[in-house]
Amino acid sequence: MLTITDLTVTVNDLPIIKGLSLEVKPGEVHAIMGPNGSGKSTLTKVLAGHPAYTVAAGRMVFQGRDLAEVKTEERATSGIFIGFQYPVEVPGVNNAEFLRMALNAKRRAHGQSDITAADFAPILRARLKSLEMDDSLNERQLNVGFSGGQKKRNEILQMIVLEPSLAVLDETDSGLDIDALRVVASGINTYRRADRAIILITHYQRLLELVQPDAVHVLVRGRIVKSGGPALATELEASGYDELLKAAQP
Amino acid sequence: MTTTIADAFQQLRDAAQARADALPLPSAALEDWRYVDVKAFSRELSPAVAYAAAALAGHRAAGLACAVVVDGRLAETPSGLPPGTLQDLGALTEQAAAALIEGWSRELGRCADASACWSLADGRGGARISASRAGGGAPTTLHLLLVSTGGRSGCRLAIEVGADAQLDLVISHLDLAAARSSVGIEAVVHDRGRLRVDELQYSCGDQATALLLSHATLHLHERAQASWVACHQGGALVRTAIHAHLHGDGAAFDLGFLSVLSGSRQDHLLTRVHHHVGGTTSTQLVKTIADGRAQASFDGLIAIDAHTDGASARQHHHNLLLSPGARVDTRPQLDIAADDVQAAHGATVGRPNPDELFYLRSRGIAAVEALAMLRRGFAREPVLMLAHPAVRMLAERALLGSLAGA
Numbered sequence: 001m002l003t004i005t006d007l008t009v010t011v012n013d014l015p016i017i018k019g020l021s022l023e024v025k026p027g028e029v030h031a032i033m034g035p036n037g038s039g040k041s042t043l044t045k046v047l048a049g050h051p052a053y054t055v056a057a058g059r060m061v062f063q064g065r066d067l068a069e070v071k072t073e074e075r076a077t078s079g080i081f082i083g084f085q086y087p088v089e090v091p092g093v094n095n096a097e098f099l100r101m102a103l104n105a106k107r108r109a110h111g112q113s114d115i116t117a118a119d120f121a122p123i124l125r126a127r128l129k130s131l132e133m134d135d136s137l138n139e140r141q142l143n144v145g146f147s148g149g150q151k152k153r154n155e156i157l158q159m160i161v162l163e164p165s166l167a168v169l170d171e172t173d174s175g176l177d178i179d180a181l182r183v184v185a186s187g188i189n190t191y192r193r194a195d196r197a198i199i200l201i202t203h204y205q206r207l208l209e210l211v212q213p214d215a216v217h218v219l220v221r222g223r224i225v226k227s228g229g230p231a232l233a234t235e236l237e238a239s240g241y242d243e244l245l246k247a248a249q250p
Numbered sequence: 251m252t253t254t255i256a257d258a259f260q261q262l263r264d265a266a267q268a269r270a271d272a273l274p275l276p277s278a279a280l281e282d283w284r285y286v287d288v289k290a291f292s293r294e295l296s297p298a299v300a301y302a303a304a305a306l307a308g309h310r311a312a313g314l315a316c317a318v319v320v321d322g323r324l325a326e327t328p329s330g331l332p333p334g335t336l337q338d339l340g341a342l343t344e345q346a347a348a349a350l351i352e353g354w355s356r357e358l359g360r361c362a363d364a365s366a367c368w369s370l371a372d373g374r375g376g377a378r379i380s381a382s383r384a385g386g387g388a389p390t391t392l393h394l395l396l397v398s399t400g401g402r403s404g405c406r407l408a409i410e411v412g413a414d415a416q417l418d419l420v421i422s423h424l425d426l427a428a429a430r431s432s433v434g435i436e437a438v439v440h441d442r443g444r445l446r447v448d449e450l451q452y453s454c455g456d457q458a459t460a461l462l463l464s465h466a467t468l469h470l471h472e473r474a475q476a477s478w479v480a481c482h483q484g485g486a487l488v489r490t491a492i493h494a495h496l497h498g499d500g501a502a503f504d505l506g507f508l509s510v511l512s513g514s515r516q517d518h519l520l521t522r523v524h525h526h527v528g529g530t531t532s533t534q535l536v537k538t539i540a541d542g543r544a545q546a547s548f549d550g551l552i553a554i555d556a557h558t559d560g561a562s563a564r565q566h567h568h569n570l571l572l573s574p575g576a577r578v579d580t581r582p583q584l585d586i587a588a589d590d591v592q593a594a595h596g597a598t599v600g601r602p603n604p605d606e607l608f609y610l611r612s613r614g615i616a617a618v619e620a621l622a623m624l625r626r627g628f629a630r631e632p633v634l635m636l637a638h639p640a641v642r643m644l645a646e647r648a649l650l651g652s653l654a655g656a
Contacts, residue, residue, distance in 0.1 A: 048612045051604075076614035088609040092627025098610070101623070105614035141627070158613065 001026050001197045002166055007058035009039070009046045009222075015056065016042045018222035024166070027194040031208055031233060032201045034219035035241040040201045041085055043219070044170040048082045049075050062166065076102075077109035079165030083155040083172050085201075089143040095154070096124060096138035099161055106162060127160050130190065132183050148175035156187040167191065168199040173207035185210030205237040220248040255347045259339060259373075262351050266358055266370035273364040280363050284518060284547040284579050288365050291461045291487040296427035298400035301325075305454065306395055311420055311640040314393040321403035321429075322374035328392075335390055337378045339406070346378065350408055353436070365463055365489075369434030372404030380410040381417035381443075389416035389444070391638075400427035409437035409445065411474075416444040420641050423451040425485070428460035435466040439474035441498065446476070446637040452483035452648040465491040470530075472498030479506035479635045481645040484515030484544065491520040496530035496561075505534040506635035510649040511544035511576070521550040521565075528560040528588070536567045537632050539625055540576035547579040552586075552593055559590040567597040570628050626650050 610620035
């Protein structure tokens, strides 16, 4: 589904990701762990097509299409969803209306007709209920005044409404209390399907106890320095990144 | 109209014209800030076009009683209003007319430039609008369509809200051709009365408003409330002055003002909110979206007199510039002579937030559509301040609809 080959990404000419390669197949869940500043969030931004991040070398191919020439919105409508670490507040834009517009953008891209507000309302109510979210959040402005946990749940809500093929979730577990983490993990597991893939970016093992990954990768100084099965997360929880950081010294 | 009253109003207009002839037009010498050349814009008027009531169908707020004033003259009066709610100036009693003429004559003496006299000098009529408790306390609601067909026109509105009474007034300025329109409004809200004004200014079709000068003065007595929420499209030159005087304890005034400007349209706002006694509150939220070579300005003053402890006032001006050629000037000011008051003011000017834009695009919303969403989001707060949903719909269609594909 997603093949990243020798990817180098720069920000203001400063290389952040340096020769990263990753293959994610349908049905798989990959966890990417790593210390602060290792390039994890940069990977999500570049997958989304953020204009501040430049692909200096390498390729990202999603469902057979090179992403180099694909605009941010087209990446989204073709099935890439990014759950951001710090979702942006957008004053004046209604949460439910935004979601409906996003869904309609995807539907139009796939030759489907727009869904009306009346038809969308029950769909949204059901998704809200599954995430134990208050209906009133949809009357509010997009992420404005939301708590950290509400913002993260709202990202998962968007994911399960938009039903992407690939979800890249950047530290979705940070800032969540135990109950919220359980609900968010449940949402991710519900979304999980044989024809969909997930990349979970996280610092902690606790999310991976609830969402079992197929593979765990360690990103240090812009490179994947170690890959393994779920046991690698447990190992990192115990040993930390010190040894891997030393080994990756330039 | 009896000859006596007609003559009296005509004498007032003649006096206003003489005063206008004697005074200079607004100039850099008279206005130390944001001078605009009114004279130049006055040259671009169109000859009057035929007025057809049917052309206004899409501009009437659904469900509201609607009166039409064409070039300053009351042309259509709705049925079903409480008696005395809407009166042509010519139908006033001698006593009522004399009181208005006396007040307006005094006002003429205070005019500092010619354009301030135009709503009387160019005047062809006007109306007195009043609400009283006699109706049982239910709000009286009226939509006033002020139509300009071209050339010059002036209109005066005298508004009175009785004690414990409520009046909701919707004012739409519509130009059928390039016109010079001047509107003068004086409103008095007596004890515990409530006045809500929703004001819309936009052009019918492609014809831009040439010149609209409006000034409103509000007097609020004890525990009286007034809100003035305006949504403007701007024109060759639109200037609005709003003076609010809070005379009574507990009086409250809220202003919402939205300008959505494109091309070379201009919209300029001056506010003077005077807290004459303590325990009074006022808020002002002014927002501008400017594209192309549009220009807007806000000159706002909160004045709090001495010995007015407990007064509270806020004033905010936020601006969204969509192009390098657009310009917004802002001058929020405080003049406080009392100690124990709360007063805040501030202004921001910026461009669409790139992080917000990226976030919307990352969900599949195309850049053009995402930008339109951000603009609508920016405008949302003042639009929601409009008292009537039907007016919100008109405002969204007339002003924000043009942003969808912008």
